[in-house]
Amino acid sequence: MDDSITETTLLHIQGLSKHFPGVQALDGVELSLAKGEVLAVIGENGAGKSTLMKILAGVQDPDSGTIRLNGHTVRIDSVRTALGHGIALIHQELNLADNLDIAANIFLGREPRRYGVIDKRRMAREAKQYLAQLDLDLDPGMLVNRLPIGHQQLIEIAKALSVDTRILIMDEPTSSLSSHEAERLYEVIATLKERGVSVIYISHRLGEVKIVADRVVVLRDGKNVGGLAKDEICRDAMVQMMVGRDIDANQRRTPNPGEDVVLAVEDLRTDVYPEHPVSFSIRKGEIVGMAGLVGAGRTEILETIFGVRAARGGTVKVEEKLIALSHPRDAIDAGVALVPEDRKQQGIILEMNLRENLGLARARRNAKQGRLDKKAEQVLSATMIEKLNIKTPNDKQVAQCLSGGNQQKVVIGKWLAMEPEVLLLDEPTRGIDVGAKQEIYALMEQMAAAGVAILFVSSEMEEILSMSDRALVVHEGQITGEVAAQDLCEERVMQYATGGVKSTTTG
Amino acid sequence: MKQAMGIFVLLMVICVGTAIINPNFLSGYNMENTIRWTALFGIISIGVSFVIITGGIDLSIGSVCGLSGTLLAYLLTVKGWSIPMALGTVTLVSLAIGLFHGLLITKMRLQPFVVTLCGLLLYRGLGRYVSDDQSLGFGSDYEGLRQMAIGSIHLAGDFSIPYPIFIMVAVALLSGFLLQFTVFGRYLFALGRNEDAAKYSGINTDRMVLLSYVICSLLAGFGGMLFALDVNSIQPASMGEFYELYAIAAAVLGGCSLRGGEGTIIGVVVGAALMRVLYNAINLLRIPTHLEFAIIGTVILSGVIIDELVKRWVANRRARSTGLQ
Known part of the structure; x- marks a missing residue:
């Protein structure tokens, strides 16, 4: 990857590692980003993409490794420092106060003041300029919750522009957009690029990576497994690198x-x-x-x-x-059983233990005159933990202590019990x-x-x-x-x- | 059991401290009265804990107590109804109130706070209207009925066990059984934690929530009747005022989280006892009664803060021990 370093290199990361209990999330990752470049970082879930982005955005600290901006080594220990360096992260889930208007959101925490009161007129005027940069003709006084989701995301981008962002990190930006909104986003990214803003683009959707990216970096199990230049980007190559097999x-x-x-x-x-x-x-x-x-x-x-x-x-x-x-x-x-999409909100009860979670659907059928059959519940949870290979010290463990995969097995187990x-x-x-x-x-x-x-x-x-x-x-x-x-x-x-x-x- | 330990220790400390400073605390008369009022408040606190476990709240308890007490005396002494008729009617009214709350909250999706706040005003007004705001008493004709509240079993010397404590123990055992050993109880905790997940597991969450409001109002109505029988002089305008707050405070002290999904009956009972002992201690220790609310408020707040600190400490320790593995 060193061959990609030129004088236009804005960001250069070397040997970045991060360990979490039980998993090496990042293992000596290297990455470089040029001014005005759109770099796609791809990889399967758990490949380390989010950790990498969180470190850049100052949400997490790395264990080791160096981050250089314009050739100077920097330490990014908080979101504030990251913003100070011109690095902004746009989360998968949007972080807008949807009860406030567009201008208020763009300037949240940095409201222009006049005689101690918020200078709404100036706020609206400047918000309008940032919106115009994205070719958005919206009234800055409009409430955010009245905007479609795709526009809300563009507001986030406008917000990032307003703090003079040089590196914009986008985490699965199209995951909740319609195809039309997604196309709009690609245009915005192209505009940003022209203005010299660099974009790190994380996505699962390989089709859109091909559209937006100048270069692709592939991570697998926290390590670099390769990169592709613009003309090499194609689906098969990306898939092969991501999964490590055809x-x-x-x-x-x-x-x-x-x-x-x-x-x-x-x-x-x-x-x-x-x-x-x-x-x-x-x-x-x-x-x-x-x-x-x-x-x-x-x-x-x-x-x-x-x-x-x-x-x-x-x-x-x-x-x-x-x-x-x-x-x-x-x-x-x-x-009929349903394993719902939102595991934590609809699938399991995080504060309840495994045994109670596994027995929840079955409880009524096992009950005798409304009384819980605790013996049957115990047998059921032991059976499911073994059958589904749920990794837990015991079934009194609270569900929120488990990994996502094991939580999902609990949800499935709850329904398996209903045959x-x-x-x-x-x-x-x-x-x-x-x-x-x-x-x-x-x-x-x-x-x-x-x-x-x-x-x-x-x-x-x-x-x-x-x-x-x-x-x-x-x-x-x-x-x-x-x-x-x-x-x-x-x-x-x-x-x-x-x-x-x-x-x-x-x- | 474990969760109630901290507050039980606090209760004991206050008991011992008060007894040392003023031995009258241990007198038969004082003990009997404190236990009687613990029992009465215990009953309404148990009621509200069902609602709190669902993540809801009931602010109307005091007014329901007032209405049911007023109604009982009114139906018996003014209307001359028979005892079973009067008791039955008051019970039905309490049940209807609970049902009304439950339906508004589950079917109309109104917020429990709003519904029961309006209830607080509504039932107070109704009680005053029905009784023409006149103070009511049972006279001497209902001594038998009043025994339920004022009677006691003589032990030795001047020590007696008041009847209401037996009623409360029965209510507590039944409630504890419901919460810990039945599907209803399990569902209540589940939906209090995460209503969506409970619904997606096939639980009829609306019915469970409705039931909990019915239980709460029933116990408030029942408690109100006992309070009325005990004091024998009922002021429709003030009887039961602030009782909802005492009940909620007892439940919270006893380990119920207002976020829902947490709480034990034993804790709530100990919480109710703590409230009464505190009140008693303020009187016995000759602390100016004007300070009463301030002291009760301070103790509850300290209890909750200590509980939170202990929880954090335990969570930290757990996190650290798993982190090391």
């Missing part, structure tokens, strides 16, 4: 679904896309992947089937029997390390082999490609395509997902 069709599971339809969804209308009814069915032992862009309405489809979200019409049958769709309990009684016939999983491996991921895949396969019908939503293409017996692709609330395992490929899925081709025939 993904090929041979690794795909062999589908072996039964004949009987277990889950039949007909003309189901969700509250987000009531104008688009969806229909599909899943057979015994089948694993169906549901692909699509974020915001396509996939989570809503699962939640409507499960009864946490009110249906606007349509029917869901499990084993030919209609379910009521009014409360999760109806779905659960019919043998479901249909298992719905929403982003089952989000935020989970590679090892635990494989274990969860293995579990899904085991359950399918045992006859459970599985429907999973995933935004990770590799997951869809390798785990699905069949994939349903959703675009703006509609199922725009259905692809059988032997025809599964990224191009096809992406085409349907972006609504490029409307298809009524199956692939």
Whole structure:
């Protein structure tokens, strides 16, 4: 990487290491960034990208290594220092006070004052200038919560510009944007580049990396595994570096679904896309992947089937029997389980221990006249901890002490205890390390082999490609395509997902 | 049990200290009265702890006490209803109040604070209106009924155990059982911690929350009747004023977190006892009664601060020990 150092090098990092209990998050990472360069940092979850960014933004301290800005070694020990050096991080989750207006957000903590009171007029005027730099024609007095999410992100960028940012770090900036908003973002990045702002761009979405990046650095298990210059950037090369192996069709599971339809969804209308009814069915032992862009309405489809979200019409049958769709309990009684997208908010109860979490769904069925069967609960948790290989000292451990992967196993265990016939999983491996991921895949396969019908939503293409017996692709609330395992490929899925081709025939 | 230990020690320290300075603390009369009032406050504190465990709050308890006490005396002495009819009616009214709160909170999605704050005003006004704001008493016709509150079992010398403590123990045992050994209790703690996750686990969270408000108002109404029977002179305008705050304070002292999902019945009972002993000590130690609120406030605040510090210390130690592994 040293060959990329030139006199325009703005940032140069050497030998950066960071150790957390149980994991070497960064191991001698090197990185350099030129003025006005857009550098994409890619890697699987747990590769060390976030740690690297947090260190640059002053959120975390490195154990060792040097950071040089314009050739001078600097120590970034707080967010304030980072901002002082012109480094700003835009988080995956936006950090705006959405009850305040645009100008107030841009100047939050640095409000211009006049005679001790906030100089609103000046604030609005300057906010307008920063917005104009991004070609945004918005009223600075507009409340942020009235803006679409894509614009909110641009406000964050405007805020970064207002503190004279030279290095802008963006962490998965498009994860909640529509494709149109994402394109807008690419334009903004190009504008920033022209102004000499350097951008470090973290993303899972390789397609957009190809669009925005001048150069790519790949991390794996906290180490540099390689880099690609602009003309070398292509999907295959990136994937190969990220995973350290070629993904090929041979690794795909062999589908072996039964004949009987277990889950039949007909003309189901969700509250987000009531104008688009969806229909599909899943057979015994089948694993169906549901692909699509974020915001396509996939989570809503699962939640409507499960009864946490009110249906606007349509029917869901499990084993030919209609379910009521009014409360999760109806779905659960019919043998449906949902592993929700937001694990910490919806999946487990962080402050409760493992045993209580694992027994929560089953408690009612095991109870005798309303009394908890504590013995059964104990047996259940011991069984699940062993079966799912949950790494914990004992089942009295509070759930928040576990790693994300183990927490997810607890959520799955909670539902395994109910012996479901249909298992719905929403982003089952989000935020989970590679090892635990494989274990969860293995579990899904085991359950399918045992006859459970599985429907999973995933935004990770590799997951869809390798785990699905069949994939349903959703675009703006509609199922725009259905692809059988032997025809599964990224191009096809992406085409349907972006609504490029409307298809009524199956692939 | 473990969580209640700290506050139990505090209770003992205050008891011993007061007894040393003023031996009257240990007199049969004083002990009996303190225990009686601990029992009465214990009952309404147990009630509010159900609501607090769900992450809610009930500010109407004092007014519900006032209304039920007023209503009981009014129905018996002014209206001349039979005892079972009057008791039944007051119980039904309390139940209806709880149901009303619960429905507004779960179905209308109103905030518990707002709903029960309005309740506080509403039931106070109703009680005063029904009774024409006249003070009421039971006279001498209801001595049998009043025994429930003022009666006691004679032990030895001038020591007796007041009846209400048996009632409170029964309520506490039943509540403890509900919270620790039933699915209802487990669900209550789960939804108090994380309502979303509880819902996604198939728990009918609305029904559980509703039930907890019903239990709270029922116990407040029941407690109100006992308070009325005990004092025998009911001022509809003031009876039960601030009781909700005493109940909430007892629950918090006893380890309930206002964030929800935490608390034990034994802790709440000890909390209620602490409140009463403190009140008693202020009188016995000849501390100017004007200082009463200030002292109670200070003790509660210190209790909560110490509890928080201990929790942090334990958490730090745990974090350090796992970090070393």
